[in-house]
Amino acid sequence: MMIDLGSDRLGPSGDLFYAELLQAHEGLSPEDSARLNVRLVLLLANQIGDLDALRAALAKAKERFER
Amino acid sequence: MARYQYQHFGYVPPPELSSRPAPSRYPVVIVGAGPIGLAMAIDLAVRGIGSVVLDDNDVVSVGSRAICWAKRTLEIFDRLGVGERIVAKGVTWKIGRVFHGDREIYKFDLLPEDGHKMPAFVNLQQYYVEQFLVERAREFPDLIDLRFKNRVSGVKHLKDLVTVSIETPDGPYQLTADYLLACDGAKSFVRTELGLEFAGKLFEERFLIADIELKADFPSERRFWFEPTFHAGQSALLHKQPDNIYRIDLQLGWNADPEVERQPESVRPRIERVLGRSDFELDWVSVYTFQCRRLERFVHDRVIFVGDSAHVISPFGARGGNGGIQDVDNLGWKLVAVLKGHAPEALLSSYDDERIRGADENIANSSRATNFMTPKSGMEKILRDEVLDLAGEMAFARKLVNSGRLSVPCSLGGLPLQTPSADAVLEPGSPCKDAPLRKDGEDVWLLNQLGEGFALLSFGSGPRIEVTDIAHVHVARPGEGELQDVTGHAFERYGDGMTYLIRPDQHVAAAFRIPDAAAICAARDRALARP
């Protein structure tokens, strides 16, 4: 099955999530911000729990650096 | 093309300073003849209540501030008798395009369905809106007393009356009023006089706002750029207005010097880069820093704050003036019900509940948009850049791109005046939806059928009921009644067989599948805060 990464599943919560993510980073040093992001990735990966989906997301995220 | 001709409305000595008779006490005094004060006076006048409007100036807003008027505002303007004129003069639009660099990343449609009298948005310079409102106000010479060059210089408020001190070219005088409505704008004198805190935040960013005159045929759309090549690293916004005027907003950064940036020598080259041409004239230029702030409460005994005096909102999303017009819509009928003795004074505290909810929604939305546009740290910038980069391809990322969430009315659902209903198709607290109808062979609109008071609005074949004192508007199937839903839009939006109790500000107060007179009266009493 094709993994659908693009469809919007946040709906009206998208803006709220974005605002809360900014808030979580507020006041952190760049290194701590990086750590926060990694912790988030790990937690969300576990939440997804599906290696195929995670591989698809990894590949999509990496495209940026392969252009 | 002639530029806008500013007319001076002129000063007339008030009765208190001339030989004309003056009442010892006025029911309502309004401070400020901006869009909000003027709309307020007209709303009260169409409901039969007079007011004195005091303004320190005698000319409409100089330079254009607000340009985007949202659908709900246009519906309210229509109720006040200026909506059609504003639509006819303005530029109607509903499509927004968002670019990253020079690439279009997405396009949005603010009103994808038809069957509404008013469009999603009309762009019209604030000076025109104020002019039309002044002209409309002058159609109520017995009710609206417009007093230009009357500057409020003192306010004393007691539990049940307010005394206002006023300066005029002929010297000072005083007025006493039952209610004082402070519509005196973002720097409200009345707010300062009462010593009220105006809490919120300032965005550390400067924006160049320019209205330019240009003969061009740009489409009637809102265009927003993140990091365009013509204005490196910043954002830009383009709007079309009538009279060959275009509005351009350019983000300048916090370190920009406003004095330098507003000089034509600085502005012109920037605009030339946006347009790729130089055959334009500068009509008006300002450099702004934006803020979001609000009063903790809008009602202070007999002094009530309306519009920018109560809340200022950064303009991305066009929620400032539009939010203020919704304040007017919300307050007008309540104040009239209290003044006429139809409701207890407690009804006015629902203006606080309902419009603070609206102001908070507007502040949250415009703050998020302004934050998205002006990332404050390296991390915020990275997050923004990656959202923009993903947005070309991924729908979810497009939805996170925030160039302004454009003004929509808030729902008043769940607040005390509304009666909850399990059957509602249109939820209590929602503004009524418009729909095309047919009456005696003529095309009419649903919202125009609602009068100044409460209304019972029923659809199709359900049980019909009459309640004394409440006007009844019945929408029938094609071929069946006086008012017919020939397109099906009304039945779809409200539900066949449903009956709604509609507030005088065209919001649903209660909904009934099986209406009965006692329940309707109870809902009406609840909406009037009757004990």
Ligand SMILES: Cc1cc2nc3c(=O)[nH]c(=O)nc-3n(C[C@H](O)[C@H](O)[C@H](O)COP(=O)(O)OP(=O)(O)OC[C@H]3O[C@@H](n4cnc5c(N)ncnc54)[C@H](O)[C@@H]3O)c2cc1C
């Ligand atoms: C650049 C910019 C763009 C904007 N764009 C939009 C938009 O697209 N859509 C939108 O909805 N909103 C927009 N806004 C916001 C909009 O302009 C304001 O919300 C609106 O003007 C508020 O109206 P008001 O009547 O409350 O206040 P004002 O328009 O400020 O009017 C206040 C009036 O009170 C008078 N006054 C003040 N003090 C006294 C006194 N002591 N005595 C007597 N009179 C007094 C003033 O002379 C003035 O006439 C924008 C604002 C800016 C700055």
